[in-house]
Amino acid sequence: xxxxxxxxxxxxxxxxxxxxxxxxxxxxxxxxxxxxxxxxxxxxxxxxxxxxxxxxxxxxxxxxxxxxxxxxxxxxxxxxxxxxxxxxxxxxxxxxxxxxxxxxxxxxxxxxxxxxxxxxxxxxxxxxxxxxxxxxxxxxxxxxxxxxxxxxxxxxxxxxxxxxxxxxxxxxxxxxxxxxxxxxxxxxxxxxxxxxxxxxxxxxxxxxxxxxxxxxxxxxxxxxxxxxxxxxxxxxxxxxxxxxxxxxxxxxxxxxxxxxxxxxxxxxxxxxxxxxxxxxxxxxxxxxxxxxxxxxxxxxxxxxxxxxxxxxxxxxxxxxxxxxxxxxxxxxxxxxxxxxxxxxxxxxxxxxxxxxxxxxxxxxxxxxxxxxxxxxxxxxxxxxxxxxxxxxxxxxxxxxxxxxxxxxxxxxxxxxxxxxxxxxxxxxxxxxxxxxxxxxxxxxxxxxxxxxxxxxxxxxxxxxxxxxxxxxxxxxxxxxxxxxxxxxxxxxxxxxxxxxxxxxxxxxxxxxxxxxxxxxxxxxxxxxxxxxxxxxxxxxxxxxxxxxxxxxxxxxxxxxxxxxxxxxxxxxxxxxxxxxx
Numbered sequence: 001x002x003x004x005x006x007x008x009x010x011x012x013x014x015x016x017x018x019x020x021x022x023x024x025x026x027x028x029x030x031x032x033x034x035x036x037x038x039x040x041x042x043x044x045x046x047x048x049x050x051x052x053x054x055x056x057x058x059x060x061x062x063x064x065x066x067x068x069x070x071x072x073x074x075x076x077x078x079x080x081x082x083x084x085x086x087x088x089x090x091x092x093x094x095x096x097x098x099x100x101x102x103x104x105x106x107x108x109x110x111x112x113x114x115x116x117x118x119x120x121x122x123x124x125x126x127x128x129x130x131x132x133x134x135x136x137x138x139x140x141x142x143x144x145x146x147x148x149x150x151x152x153x154x155x156x157x158x159x160x161x162x163x164x165x166x167x168x169x170x171x172x173x174x175x176x177x178x179x180x181x182x183x184x185x186x187x188x189x190x191x192x193x194x195x196x197x198x199x200x201x202x203x204x205x206x207x208x209x210x211x212x213x214x215x216x217x218x219x220x221x222x223x224x225x226x227x228x229x230x231x232x233x234x235x236x237x238x239x240x241x242x243x244x245x246x247x248x249x250x251x252x253x254x255x256x257x258x259x260x261x262x263x264x265x266x267x268x269x270x271x272x273x274x275x276x277x278x279x280x281x282x283x284x285x286x287x288x289x290x291x292x293x294x295x296x297x298x299x300x301x302x303x304x305x306x307x308x309x310x311x312x313x314x315x316x317x318x319x320x321x322x323x324x325x326x327x328x329x330x331x332x333x334x335x336x337x338x339x340x341x342x343x344x345x346x347x348x349x350x351x352x353x354x355x356x357x358x359x360x361x362x363x364x365x366x367x368x369x370x371x372x373x374x375x376x377x378x379x380x381x382x383x384x385x386x387x388x389x390x391x392x393x394x395x396x397x398x399x400x401x402x403x404x405x406x407x408x409x410x411x412x413x414x415x416x417x418x419x420x421x422x423x424x425x426x427x428x429x430x431x432x433x434x435x436x437x438x439x440x441x442x443x444x445x446x447x448x449x450x451x452x453x454x455x456x457x458x459x460x461x462x463x464x465x466x467x468x469x470x471x472x473x474x475x476x477x478x479x480x481x482x483x484x485x486x487x488x489x490x491x492x493x494x495x496x497x498x499x500x501x502x503x504x505x506x507x508x509x510x511x512x513x514x515x516x517x518x519x520x521x522x523x524x525x526x527x528x529x530x531x532x533x534x535x536x537x538x539x540x541x542x543x544x545x546x547x548x549x550x551x552x553x554x555x556x557x558x559x560x561x562x563x564x565x566x567x568x569x570x571x572x573x574x575x576x577x578x579x580x581x
Contacts, residue, residue, distance in 0.1 A: 177560030
């Protein structure tokens with residue numbers, strides 16, 4: 001039986017993926033919220049994105065399941081949100097999740113609220129049925145509905161205390177203190193060192209993220225202070241990632257994160273923002289060290305983004321991890337298949353050359369991934385003979401499996417990150433072309449927009465992240481080309497951003513009715529607020545504007561206590577301090 005719900009009218013590839021679920025999904029809107037209130041129904045809010053593996057799993061297990069759908073349709077108003085379309089909303093509810101569970105959130109994010117939008121439950125992926133000490137989706141939604149019917153006073157009391165805690169949490173970041181550059185730099189280096197993995201390199205334990213902004217900040221610190229520890233930590237981490245399984249060794253491009261500490265097995269989705277931020281930092285580490293391998297990584301990553309994501313002059317947002325229903329299937333190799341391809345490919349390598357290539361990429365009989373397949377990693381420094389030909393054969397071998405789904409949204413903020421990366425990588429003409437196309441397509445009649453879908457109309461106006469990253473790209477453009485129109489537009493957008501998002505000495509992520517406060521903390525990518533303040537410092541420097549410098553410094557110092565105490569959580573803010581204070 002085919003179902004169709006209200007998501008069928010949306011542009012978002014993610015929402016359209018759920019348009020035929022038996023759940024009566026609605027997009028986030030005044031209408032959906034009013035319906036919950038009018039019918040006195042609980043709200044089930046599910047936030048995800050189209051290339052998210054666990055979002056697909058939860059859809060298969062729960063949202064396509066008639067019994068689960070019946071529970072939701074009878075007792076809840078179900079709302080689906082694309083986190084890339086509404087990052088402000090996502091950020092707010094991720095904070096709520098952290099507050100309630102004391103654990104980092106993620107996707108899919110599952111929130112249950114009262115009819116008046118007060119949160120009573122926050123979780124991420126929920127299995128369909130209870131087991132291993134975890135309550136399953138059906139039982140949980142039925143249990144909360146029962147509580148709501150039988151003990152409303154208790155539910156409301158709980159919701160109010162959560163709401164008070166959220167307000168307190170938001171205020172806790174805003175503790176003013178003068179910022180001392182040396183203190184911030186010292187704290188940052190020592191805190192990164194404390195969580196640094198000396199064995200496999202990088203920060204923290206599994207799952208391990210690239211943390212591009214951390215290395216970017218350390219490299220800026222090295223440039224200013226010549227602190228060798230800052231350089232070596234960055235260089236070693238960037239080398240380990242580039243040689244590891246988090247980097248696609250066959251066709252370039254970094255995956256979102258590694259599921260193990262040694263960078264061997266990634267979660268195979270590729271995001272534009274991950275790659276943009278890494279291109280920028282690899283370009284920087286190459287400039288400092290002059291090691292040719294880093295330049296190679298920059299070039300192969302740009303080529304990978306161009307091949308899979310570049311469309312009509314702009315970059316698509318992400319590609320999925322799954323092919324034909326299996327995670328990583330496109331990217332990994334069976335021993336026998338890889339060996340046969342190399343021996344019998346059009347360029348047929350000798351047995352000796354084939355063995356050297358297989359050893360180089362660590363492709364073994366037992367494999368390092370599921371079904372005895374191997375995700376290639378570099379096992380030695382010495383490149384084997386005919387490596388480029390071998391890579392071409394292995395890439396050809398991959399084509400037997402369909403490439404994963406690509407989300408075709410064009411996001412302004414992420415494209416701007418890519419423009420900045422291209423400028424920093426010295427690809428000036430290319431960067432200018434992408435920037436000019438971005439402005440032509442998404443800055444229309446004086447209005448900056450958040451996203452576009454080819455063939456769709458421009459609907460969502462820009463958020464703080466779009467302004468912050470576009471202004472940064474314009475300022476990089478001005479620095480590299482001295483073309484004055486980039487500077488003029490950066491100044492204009494900067495004034496606009498303040499008018500839209502800066503209210504009563506507080507920055508907000510959007511100017512919509514739903515207002516989430518902006519924070520200095522870097523998350524999946526660097527903080528839009530830290531970037532915005534960094535932009536104001538840069539404009540103050542270019543224009544020699546002391547008043548603007550003092551205002552930017554005040555904005556940063558309104559979070560002064562946190563920045564000095566927990567500097568490692570704010571790499572982009574640390575860059576602003578290092579570069580301008």
